């Protein structure tokens with residue numbers, strides 16, 4: 452599949468590492484655990500949004516935009532990376548921050564919030580859950596237009612077909628790396644949020660002829676809702692690429708057992724998984740996405756869903772700056 456026909460900026464040199472985790476494998480006594488280190492992608496502190504932004508920002512530049520506008524939660528990694536891409540391109544960036552948990556915005560908070568200020572965000576608008584986010588972003592476009600400037604709206608999580616190309620391309624990268632190392636994976640596990648990562652990987656794998664099952668650990672929505680989101684975005688991404696639409700029958704593997712009380716609300720299993728990865732492999736996860744996804748990975752290993760002798764690839768989607776806003780819940 453030829454992705455070179457789509458405009459792309461490059462924010463990472465080469466491939467991210469694909470590593471075996473021997474100590475965690477031994478600790479769990481189950482399948483061989485591998486990790487794809489997308490926490491080491493380029494832009495400020497890495498993470499999965501960097502791959503999506505390579506295509507989204509190229510599209511913004513092609514359209515002559517001078518300002519990126521996007522939306523996320525109060526500790527959004529996506530907002531940090533969009534802002535970082537804007538800095539790197541000499542553009543401005545405006546953020547709409549959604550308080551998914553009431554009163555969760557704190558001007559002085561650490562983690563990503565600190566980085567929004569450090570990286571020089573032009574304007575931050577804080578809104579409550581239930582606000583029309585597209586209207587809030589359009590208001591910024593209109594305000595900029597009145598000043599003779601041009602804004603480009605990136606949807607939450609960068610999850611539209613253009614952004615999902617980042618993970619279609621990551622599927623190609625993983626298959627090339629697995630071939631290079633002589634490994635055939637039995638499963639791939641990823642956090643599943645706004646969906647560009649999960650859908651993109653799935654579309655990419657199938658387009659490349661790989662039938663590797665892709666398991667998404669939902670961090671926010673119940674299974675039926677997340678299935679609708681992933682199935683819909685996968686279809687739109689296939690259409691965008693001009694690929695035949697395959698029936699998603701039995702294709703979507705999603706678990707919602709690790710969300711806990713809600714998006715970004717800590718769970719004991721998340722904190723335990725974050726400590727396990729840190730203390731056994733020296734790898735930092737994050738409290739909102741990869742901590743819950745890893746809690747799912749470890750629990751599904753314990754339950755025998757992923758079996759001894761199998762090879763499981765965990766996609767590390769980044770997010771470690773969020774740890775610094777959750778210090779007290781992570782340490783036992």
Ligand SMILES: *Cc1c(COP(=O)(O)O)cnc(C)c1O
Nearest residue numbers: 528644645646648740768769770
């Ligand atoms: C956004 C994000 C995800 C979820 O990716 P989606 O493409 O939105 O599903 C996972 N991990 C981290 C660290 C993120 O910031």
